[in-house]
Amino acid sequence: MTLRLRLILTTLAAGVPALIALWFAGNSIRDASDDDLFNAMVLAHFSPAALDACEAAPPTARVGIPLPALKRGAFHAFGEASELLVFTYDRAGRSSQRDALALPPEALAEVRRGPLGRSVDVMIAGQRHLLLALPRERGPCALALTATPRVGPLGPPPHELLVPLALALLAGLVGIWPVVRRIRSMTLAVRRWDQAAPLGLPRDVGSDELSELSRALTDSAETNRRQHAALVAREKALLEFIENTTHDLATPLTVLQGSLSALAKAHSSDAVRQAMTEAQYLGALLGNLAVSAKFEAAAQVETTLDLRDVVSRVVDRHRAMAQWLGVEIERSIPEEPLLALGDPTFTERALANLVENATRHNVSGGHVAVVLESEGGEFVLRVLDDGPGLTREECERALRWDEPSDAARTRSTVGGLGLAIVARVAQLQKWRFALTPGESGGLVAELRGPVV
Amino acid sequence: MGVVLLIEDDEALGRQVVDQLEAAGFSTVWWRRGRLIDAADYREIVLVILDLMLPGVPGLDILAQLRKDSDVPVLVLSARQDSNDKVQALKLGADDYVTKPFWPEELIERVRARLRRFVIDRSSQVKRGGLLIDGGKREVTVDGKSLELTRAELDLLLALAHRVGEPVSRRWLLANVLDPEKEATERTLDVHVSRLRKKLGDSTVIETIWGIGYRLRKEAE
Numbered sequence: 001m002t003l004r005l006r007l008i009l010t011t012l013a014a015g016v017p018a019l020i021a022l023w024f025a026g027n028s029i030r031d032a033s034d035d036d037l038f039n040a041m042v043l044a045h046f047s048p049a050a051l052d053a054c055e056a057a058p059p060t061a062r063v064g065i066p067l068p069a070l071k072r073g074a075f076h077a078f079g080e081a082s083e084l085l086v087f088t089y090d091r092a093g094r095s096s097q098r099d100a101l102a103l104p105p106e107a108l109a110e111v112r113r114g115p116l117g118r119s120v121d122v123m124i125a126g127q128r129h130l131l132l133a134l135p136r137e138r139g140p141c142a143l144a145l146t147a148t149p150r151v152g153p154l155g156p157p158p159h160e161l162l163v164p165l166a167l168a169l170l171a172g173l174v175g176i177w178p179v180v181r182r183i184r185s186m187t188l189a190v191r192r193w194d195q196a197a198p199l200g201l202p203r204d205v206g207s208d209e210l211s212e213l214s215r216a217l218t219d220s221a222e223t224n225r226r227q228h229a230a231l232v233a234r235e236k237a238l239l240e241f242i243e244n245t246t247h248d249l250a251t252p253l254t255v256l257q258g259s260l261s262a263l264a265k266a267h268s269s270d271a272v273r274q275a276m277t278e279a280q281y282l283g284a285l286l287g288n289l290a291v292s293a294k295f296e297a298a299a300q301v302e303t304t305l306d307l308r309d310v311v312s313r314v315v316d317r318h319r320a321m322a323q324w325l326g327v328e329i330e331r332s333i334p335e336e337p338l339l340a341l342g343d344p345t346f347t348e349r350a351l352a353n354l355v356e357n358a359t360r361h362n363v364s365g366g367h368v369a370v371v372l373e374s375e376g377g378e379f380v381l382r383v384l385d386d387g388p389g390l391t392r393e394e395c396e397r398a399l400r401w402d403e404p405s406d407a408a409r410t411r412s413t414v415g416g417l418g419l420a421i422v423a424r425v426a427q428l429q430k431w432r433f434a435l436t437p438g439e440s441g442g443l444v445a446e447l448r449g450p451v452v
Numbered sequence: 453m454g455v456v457l458l459i460e461d462d463e464a465l466g467r468q469v470v471d472q473l474e475a476a477g478f479s480t481v482w483w484r485r486g487r488l489i490d491a492a493d494y495r496e497i498v499l500v501i502l503d504l505m506l507p508g509v510p511g512l513d514i515l516a517q518l519r520k521d522s523d524v525p526v527l528v529l530s531a532r533q534d535s536n537d538k539v540q541a542l543k544l545g546a547d548d549y550v551t552k553p554f555w556p557e558e559l560i561e562r563v564r565a566r567l568r569r570f571v572i573d574r575s576s577q578v579k580r581g582g583l584l585i586d587g588g589k590r591e592v593t594v595d596g597k598s599l600e601l602t603r604a605e606l607d608l609l610l611a612l613a614h615r616v617g618e619p620v621s622r623r624w625l626l627a628n629v630l631d632p633e634k635e636a637t638e639r640t641l642d643v644h645v646s647r648l649r650k651k652l653g654d655s656t657v658i659e660t661i662w663g664i665g666y667r668l669r670k671e672a673e
Contacts (some may be wrong), residue, residue, distance in 0.1 A: 040610070055528035215602040243532060247505070250552035251462050258468040261556045263606040283553040290533035301535035302594060309548065332664040335614075345535040371621055375454025384663040 002354050003179065003209040010175030017168040023373060034150070038130050039119050041065055041084060042144050049112055054088060056140035058096035062147045066086045085147035096140045103145065105264075107131055111143060124149075182210050186217060193221060195228040235297055242293040246286050253283055264324060273324050277360070280321050284356050290418050300343045304452055307340055307347075307379055308333040311418055315353045318359055326364030328443050329355070333372045338379050339452040342429045350425040353418035354383040354445045362387035379451050386442040395435035395443075422447075454498035455479045455608040456563065459514065459555035460507050460529065461487060469501070472556040478563065486510060488517045499566055501559075502546075503529045504537060512544060529554075578613040578668065580657060585613040594653065605631060605648045608641075612658065612668035622665040 001272040025136065045065040046054070054063075064083040087100040093108050107122040111133045112122055119132040127149035136142050189201045199221035204214040260276045322329040351370075358368045362385055371382045419435070422445070426433035431449035438444050456478045460466040466482055473480045481497075487507030489497070492508045500518065504511035515526060528541045528549040538549050574671055578585040582595040585609055592599040601609065611629045612620055626641055645666060659667045 065462045241536065246533055249529045251465055253553035255462075255464045255468055257467070257474065257553055258556050261596075262468075279553075280555075286553070287533060287551075294533075301539060303535070303539045312565065313548070313550070314560070316565075317554065317558045319561065320557040323557075328662065330619050330661045330664055330667075332619045332624075332661070334624070345533050345537045345551075367662040369661070373621065373623060373663055386662070 014168045014172030032067045051136045055139040058140035086144040089143040091142045119293045239297045246290045305338045327366045329368040331370040346425045350422040358385035381447040383445045389443045454496045456499045457497045458501045459483045460503045476560045500526045515544045617670040619661040619664045619667045
């Protein structure tokens with residue numbers, strides 16, 4: 001069954017009984033209103049003077065109570081009559097009108113029980129009439145009965161209509177619930193969906209619109225999953241390629257550096273020093289490329305680092321370069337371990353870039369100091385140099401890792417990829433990185449972060 | 453002194469490292485394939501330089517096996533820029549790692565640092581020529597004669613001697629050695645160091661390290 005047909009049938013199954021019940025309810029309410037109006041009209045007509053006149057001269061014909069134009073048609077049950085006709089009776093049910101209808105004994109009993117001024121429904125010869133007790137205990141005008149039978153109400157009283165209404169509502173729920181359940185199940189499946197896995201909806205072989213939607217969602221999710229898997233595989237392949245390439249280059253570059261170092265000891269010349277500088281640069285580039293690839297792949301490893309070891313390794317790595325450039329490099333680390341959370345490769349690379357810049361862009365006879373200290377629950381790692389330094393503008397530009405400048409492509413300028421990587425590492429590891437001109441020239445690069 | 457064991461499969465690099473270590477005064481044994489280290493080998497080995505990517509037994513497996521029976525220092529060589537390798541190696545008990553590419557001086561310095569720890573930790577005395585600084589007795593003598601030092605001068609010298617060969621920052625000295633109520637300014641620190649140098653009779657004993665502070669030079673090895 002299609003969804004459209006199901007919705008139509010459910011609407012009919014629930015709506016039609018509800019409409020009928022409401023129609024009956026409306027009629028009942030109108031009837032109740034008619035009763036009140038009838039009571040008011042009759043009581044108004046049979047004033048004490050009218051009752052006295054009735055007792056003095058009991059009517060022999062139906063009593064007509066004129067209806068004001070405003071009230072005509074107000075008696076829905078009696079049509080558009082211009083007057084309301086009633087029979088009058090005494091308390092025993094006897095009437096002075098020859099054609100008066102005989103009152104059933106139960107009706108007399110009921111009207112006597114009820115309060116004055118409140119009419120009761122009376123069935124006479126299968127037809128409904130209203131019987132009202134007038135405010136006179138004796139005499140021929142103690143009761144008044146509608147001469148014209150009333151039509152309605154059709155159906156039971158309002159309170160008895162609650163049951164069919166409830167049934168209509170239940171029919172609606174039963175009809176629509178399977179649809180809601182299926183829509184909810186699809187919604188849950190979509191919300192929980194992990195791109196790397198299938199959607200998790202059972203294969204729906206039905207023929208209605210929801211089944212079509214379920215199949216369309218499942219197919220779309222499968223396409224998405226395959227594309228996602230392909231993307232992940234491509235990223236993994238790229239990362240592996242970069243790792244393998246850097247790995248393959250690392251050992252021959254180490255051999256090259258060793259040969260150059262031996263050559264420098266034997267023949268110290270500008271050419272050899274230049275070659276050593278380029279080899280150092282290649283090594284740094286290799287490290288920076290590998291780290292950049294890991295940024296893209298979100299391949300950060302968080303572990304507890306003793307920053308003293310990081311400082312020692314990095315400074316030792318750069319002693320050779322510092323020596324052949326005529327720059328003095330020293331480091332200061334605390335006696336006790338100074339622990340922080342971070343990725344070892346990222347952290348070393350960041351510090352290496354700072355030390356590399358401080359050393360490479362210094363002058364012969366210059367100094368580089370790497371100082372690691374603890375301050376107020378944080379570690380402070382500073383790289384100070386007395387080289388040419390940077391202007392405040394250059395410091396700010398270097399800190400924007402997401403806007404690689406043209407300087408990144410010309411390694412002769414300070415900044416570029418190295419400082420961008422430092423800024424990115426600091427951002428990833430929730431550290432703070434600052435570059436400020438030194439008080440008496442040079443540059444101070446500072447990394448700060450919480451200790452563990 | 454014992455031998456340094458190098459386990460490295462690359463012929464050119466292995467040859468180079470052996471030459472560099474021996475030039476620096478270390479006896480070296482070189483394995484070209486990964487294999488487990490026997491207990492019999494432990495006696496002579498004072499340090500292991502271990503490449504991770506090896507034919508035969510992988511470097512991490514050698515490390516794990518070694519650590520079951522020995523505390524000999526292990527310095528790992530890694531060509532991969534992968535933090536997982538480094539973290540794994542340190543967890544298995546490696547003492548340090550050097551990432552390729554490296555300069556020979558860097559490797560030698562790391563080797564010395566690993567071996568030096570034993571020397572420094574076992575002695576509370578620092579000797580340099582005729583100068584003897586005894587941290588345990590809080591005494592300083594030059595050629596056998598006791599040196600008259602103020603409390604601040606003695607505290608400064610002992611603090612530097614405790615970390616002989618290592619630069620100690622001015623900030624640390626001010627915060628931990630000098631009396632903050634009386635003396636903790638950079639100017640007074642410089643004055644104390646200047647007086648100390650005069651009393652020691654040798655201005656080279658205490659070096660000024662630019663950007664950091666001071667260092668007590670260790671006796672040349």
